[in-house]
Amino acid sequence: xxxAVISMxxxxxxxxxxxxxxxxxxxxxxxxxxxxxxxxxxxxxxxPCLFIPDPSMLxxxxxxxxx
Amino acid sequence: xxxKLMRDYDREIEAWKNQVITATAxxxxxxxxxxxxxxxxxxxxxxxxxxxxxxxxxARHGRVGSMATIKRWADSGALGEVxxxxxxxxxxxxxxxxxxxxxxxxxxLHFLREKGYLRPRYEVLDRVLFNKxxxxxxxxxxxxxxxxNSFTYHVQLEATGELLTHxxxxxxxxx
Numbered sequence: 001x002x003x004a005v006i007s008m009x010x011x012x013x014x015x016x017x018x019x020x021x022x023x024x025x026x027x028x029x030x031x032x033x034x035x036x037x038x039x040x041x042x043x044x045x046x047x048p049c050l051f052i053p054d055p056s057m058l059x060x061x062x063x064x065x066x067x
Numbered sequence: 068x069x070x071k072l073m074r075d076y077d078r079e080i081e082a083w084k085n086q087v088i089t090a091t092a093x094x095x096x097x098x099x100x101x102x103x104x105x106x107x108x109x110x111x112x113x114x115x116x117x118x119x120x121x122x123x124x125x126a127r128h129g130r131v132g133s134m135a136t137i138k139r140w141a142d143s144g145a146l147g148e149v150x151x152x153x154x155x156x157x158x159x160x161x162x163x164x165x166x167x168x169x170x171x172x173x174x175x176l177h178f179l180r181e182k183g184y185l186r187p188r189y190e191v192l193d194r195v196l197f198n199k200x201x202x203x204x205x206x207x208x209x210x211x212x213x214x215x216n217s218f219t220y221h222v223q224l225e226a227t228g229e230l231l232t233h234x235x236x237x238x239x240x241x242x
Contacts, residue, residue, distance in 0.1 A: 012225065015207055019192050034191045036209055040223055040230060043192075 004050040006058070007042050017057050018043050024053045104158045111156055114169035120179075127185045140178070147174025180213065187211045187218040188236055196240040197222055197231065205242060206231070 006021075008014045018034065025032040025047065033046040052058060115123070117137045124132050140146050152167040153160050160167070179185045189195055189208050197206040206222040209230065219233045 010223075015192060015194070019194075022190075022192055040209065040228070 003046045003048060006045045006050060007037070010036065010040055010043050014043060018045060020053055020057070021045060021051070024051055100158065107156045107158050111159060111169075113172050114150070114152075114155075115172050115175050116152065116167055116169055120170070120175060124179070124184055127179075127188075141168065141170060145178045146170040176215070185213075187220075189220065189239060194225075194242055195222065196242050197224065197234065197238060198240045199238050203240070206239075 008018070022032060022034060022045075028051060030049065030051060031047055032050075035044050035046075036042065037044060117134055120137055121132055121134070137146075141149055147170055149168050149170055152169050153164075155169065176185065189211070191208050191211060193208045195206050195208060196203045205225040207225065208220055209223050210221040212219050212221075212233075214233075217236050219235060220239065221230060221232045222234050222239070223230050
């Protein structure tokens with residue numbers, strides 16, 4: 001299945017944003033895979049469908065692809 | 068005029084010699100029993116009682132169960148071959164105690180893990196305090212690996228970005 005992917009730089013603010021996305025998925029009972037790139041430079045969120053609690057969370061610092 | 072009665076040395080010496088023989092035999096028997104006790108204690112580590120399973124469930128945040136649940140699991144064979152604690156470990160139990168069943172530890176852990184009842188205390192992305200040798204530094208959970216009935220974590224220290232692998236759950240705290 002095709003996955004939607006968000007990749008963002010691994011720093012404290014993005015960690016907080018990722019946590020909110022993680023908890024939002026948990027609340028909705030939706031699957032979400034969380035991993036880190038090599039050298040831990042980026043946080044990578046993957047899901048069949050990504051739910052973002054607040055669209056303003058995602059700015060130019062994060063790259064998203066897929067649905 | 069009275070004569071001091073002669074002390075019966077022979078009898079006294081004989082009595083003490085007998086005590087030594089009895090004590091020596093008693094020591095030998097205690098030594099054997101101690102060895103058996105230690106062996107039972109060691110073997111007991113491979114088993115969990117119902118109470119120990121409930122404590123494990125509670126500590127692992129999975130859920131709080133009841134004795135009835137455990138009995139149901141045991142009856143369905145999910146907890147492996149059940150043994151009677153008194154039969155298997157006579158030296159470890161009180162004579163007056165209730166009959167207790169024990170379940171093979173590995174079978175229980177396997178079952179609970181499969182059921183998803185042994186959950187890690189922290190999740191990926193959780194912010195924690197790495198707590199070791201009086202140092203407490205904020206860290207991020209990067210990955211989790213099962214390890215026996217617990218988990219080990221890979222954490223990244225917030226201050227330096229350094230990655231620590233295989234950190235025990237006991238070395239982490241909620242901030």
